[in-house]
Amino acid sequence: MVKRNDKEPSSENYPFIKETIKERPADRKMLLHKFLTAAVCGVIFGGCAAGTAALILPEVAPSLRKHSEQYTDVTLVPSVTAASCVDEAEDENTSTALANTKPSTEIDAEDEKSGTWAEQVRKVSETPRRALVRIAALGTDSDLLDDSFLKYGEEEGFVFLKNTEAFYIMTYSDRMNDAGNFQVTFSNGDMADAQLCKKDVRTGFYVFRVPFTELNDSTKDEISEAVLATEDNMEQMDDVIAIGSPTGDYDSLVSGMVTSVTGSMKIADEEYGMLTTNMVGSEDGGGILLNMSGEVVGIICSQENENSSVIRAVEAAQLRPLLEGMANGEDICYIGIQGTTISKYQSENLDIPRGVYVDAVEEDSPAMTAGVQNADIVHALNGKEISSMNRYSAILQSLVKGSRVKLEVYRKNPYGTYVNVELNVLIKEK
Secondary structure, eight states: OOOOOOSOOOGGGOGGGGOOOOOOOOOHHHHHHHHHHHHHHHHHHHHHHHHHHHHHHHHHHHHHHHHHOOOOOOOOSOOOOGGGSSOOSSOTTOOOOOOOOOOTTOOOHHHHHHSOHHHHHHHHHHHHHHTEEEEEEEEEEEOTTTOOEEEEEEEEEEEEEEOSSEEEEEEEOSSOTTOSEEEEEETTSOEEEEEEEEEETTTTEEEEEEEGGGSOHHHHHHOOOOOBOSSOOOOTTOEEEEEEETTSSTTEEEEEEEEEEEEEEEETTEEEEEEEEEEEOOTTOEEEEEOTTSOEEEEEOOOTTOOOOEEEEEEGGGGHHHHHHHHTTOOOEEOOEEEEEEOHHHHHHHTOOSEEEEEEEOTTOHHHHHTOOTTOEEEEETTEEOOSHHHHHHHHHTSOTTOEEEEEEEEEOTTSOEEEEEEEEEOEEO
């Protein structure tokens, strides 16, 4: 039998129990090393983040600003479907009409009797001239000599719309492509930064927005809009007034008459009517053309290879849908066809189908890729019939960039008869 020893063991038999566990003294050098390492890493990561932001923000800032700013959409034309936006019955050149109140500058019979012609011209142009502006295109780099922004060009424009939130300004230019900032000088001398809504590289038109928050109250009250005409109803011998810089000098004022309404400006996927006058202008001139009611009936701009020195202007009523879309920052859909409307008379007398006759196909365009050829007659786009260039353009601008749609053309075969050809075309933005 084993005897149990009930006596507790003595601590003398386990000397390690007397030992005391102590914390290791802090190593100050190690702590300092860790702190410095963390600080250096923070500086490096912060620098990388700042550099990345500096590279990316200039590209994404405009889109972020666009989405963050909640402002009222611009409306210049009625909200209708593209299929019914133009009356095609007999006149393919009729633009969408919008009921607007005529300016108070319209000359009545008593004014014509009482005042001289010069006085009448000054009276009609008084309000539209207040809508004229100067737009300076500024770069993002500074001139080392005077520490000012480098200028890429200065153009004349006009306020074509004034709503409850901002001025909307249109100009024509071929010198602003490299600009990063834009500054507007109003007719009263006030200056403000302008936001670029959209540029149309086909026409050279730019649309800017100047919010009222950037302006003082006097400018908001003093500056008026130059009202766009709603119908392209100008005729030969109609009196017109050119303001802006038609002669090359700023704030010029010239009067004359319309000599022709049959001209046209052809660009990719569009065709606009042109007004020709008997007024002599400058090659570098610009501005707007007014009727005797003070409405803007034309945008003065020169065309390439134009030998005439007379003032010519694109019909403003036909530009209303384009300017509305640009003011709202919408995509400008592009296929790349330059065409001419085949009228009912031409169709009947030349025995050719109605539609848009293809004069040219732009190089490397979606139309060329799809197989469109010169002398084709476009008669349907996305399942909708086309009988004029106006209708073709309206349907095209109602489509979505990046989508593929069916384009139908009539093409003459070796036997001299027209056959229908279906093509698949990609909608891009110009």
